[in-house]
Amino acid sequence: MIDLFTAATPNGKKIVIMLEELGIPYTKHMVDLKALEQKSPEFLAMNPNGRIPVIVDHEGPNGQKTTVFESGAILFYLAEKNGGKFFGANLTEKAHCLQWVMFQMSAIGPNFGNYHYGKHYMEKQVPEFIERFEKESKRLITVLNSQLTKHKYVAGDNYTIADITTYTWVSGFAQNNAEWFAEAPSILRWLSLVGERPAVQKGMA
Incomplete structure (x- = not known):
């Protein structure tokens, strides 16, 4: 299961699309950017830069919980974890x-x-x-x-x-x-x- 912390922005929508493409179960947590929820201590503990999106993969490599921020890094992580799907074969x-x-x-x-x-x-x-x-x-x-x-x-x-x-x-x-x-x-x-x-x-x- 993946927890996705996101908002209705281009960068946030990328990750929803990727998760849907891969068919991975996830829970979406909408972050209120106007209320500066992305600057809260709880959010900054996941992403020190205070930006969405962030994912928390509770079944990461070796069964370890893995947190990833920055949309490009998240796309790379999800692609690699799923055999390079939507990324490349070589x-x-x-x-x-x-x-x-x-x-x-x-x-x-x-x-x-x-x-x-x-x-x-x-x-x-x-x-x-x-x-x-x-x-x-x-x-x-x-x-x-x-x-x-x-x-x-x-x-x-x-x-x-x-x-x-x-x-x-x-x-x-x-x-x-x-x-x-x-x-x-x-x-x-x-x-x-x-x-x-x-x-x-x-x-x-």
């Missing part, structure tokens, strides 16, 4: 998958997130701030679209954790900033394909 496949996971975590997430923050949450909008992250976000869209023009899925011909981690971020922006994706047909094709998966639909609900 080191080359895993490296190709992991590089696109890192692309989302180091590029898409921070840039999309900062744009959204600057556009919707800053008390006083700073045009230069918004422009910076909008420009970089649009560049990243062209990179992703180019990759998906060559491949069925983000990391190649198979559905992997690279798709899970990227979908939760890109899908919302494709709905709310449709003009950004007007010249990214391969991304739209991929969004439709991944969005048909039952586990993805449940995780995004």
Whole structure:
């Protein structure tokens, strides 16, 4: 059994999708981010960085309870624990998958997130701030679209954790900033394909 501590954010939804894809029993604990529950002593004992998501695997390696935080690390842990499912059969496949996971975590997430923050949450909008992250976000869209023009899925011909981690971020922006994706047909094709998966639909609900 796994305890999942999460919230309705792109990073939180990734783990629900992965658990549903794997068919692993889990209990979902919603963390109230506005009430700063993620900063409570109990939560910080699981993740010193005070961020969701976190999993507690009560049947970890060697039967030991294992706690994992950071969405990318959790996806890696769950994939490896389940025979490399949605990750890769060999080191080359895993490296190709992991590089696109890192692309989302180091590029898409921070840039999309900062744009959204600057556009919707800053008390006083700073045009230069918004422009910076909008420009970089649009560049990243062209990179992703180019990759998906060559491949069925983000990391190649198979559905992997690279798709899970990227979908939760890109899908919302494709709905709310449709003009950004007007010249990214391969991304739209991929969004439709991944969005048909039952586990993805449940995780995004």
